[in-house]
Amino acid sequence: MGKRDNRVAYINPIAAARARGPVQSSGPSIQDYLSRPRPTWEELKEQLDKKKKGSRALADFEDKMNERWRKELAKNREKLIGARENQKERKATEQRDKHKREVHSLN
Template sequence: MGKRDNRVAYVNPIAAARSRGPVQNSGPTIQDYLGRPRPTWEEIKEQLEKKKKGSRALADFEDKMNERWKKELAKNREKLLGDKSKKKRKKKHKKHSGKKKRKLASPSDSELD
């Protein structure tokens, strides 16, 4: 039994591609793109005006969302301001109680330590 011949012939990839022939394009060519119909200047102006106006439904939706947002902000502000006023009351209470304690202690007591 002889050895198997496992040599592979080298194929030039460029030559192989040329032998297959021209590549079939799946999409439009550059000529198709350049030759497409284009809108006139008047049509472009009309489109821009429509974009500026926008849709009425979108404007209504934005207004409704703005109202909801304002209500939510007002609630959050009230909540935060309520919390701050409670904290201020507690701080004032703490300050007053601290001052009373200091007044009761005599200055000579601190010198002894």
């Protein structure tokens, strides 16, 4: 019985790749990207104007929120003004009472 031959053939990977030929790329090349059609200046301006306008739904939502905010602001102002008026009235009555006490204490 003879020995088994356990040698493995070595293949240079670079040489094998060169032998196969150029690699077929999947997808667009750099040249395709550079030569792609581009919009004209007018088309670009139109796109920018559309973006500035925004969506109608968003504008409606913002208007609704502004209305709610105005109502809440008015309500809070009324509360503050009412509180200030109450403070002024209290101060006035306290001054009258204090003046009455002073007048009565002098007598």
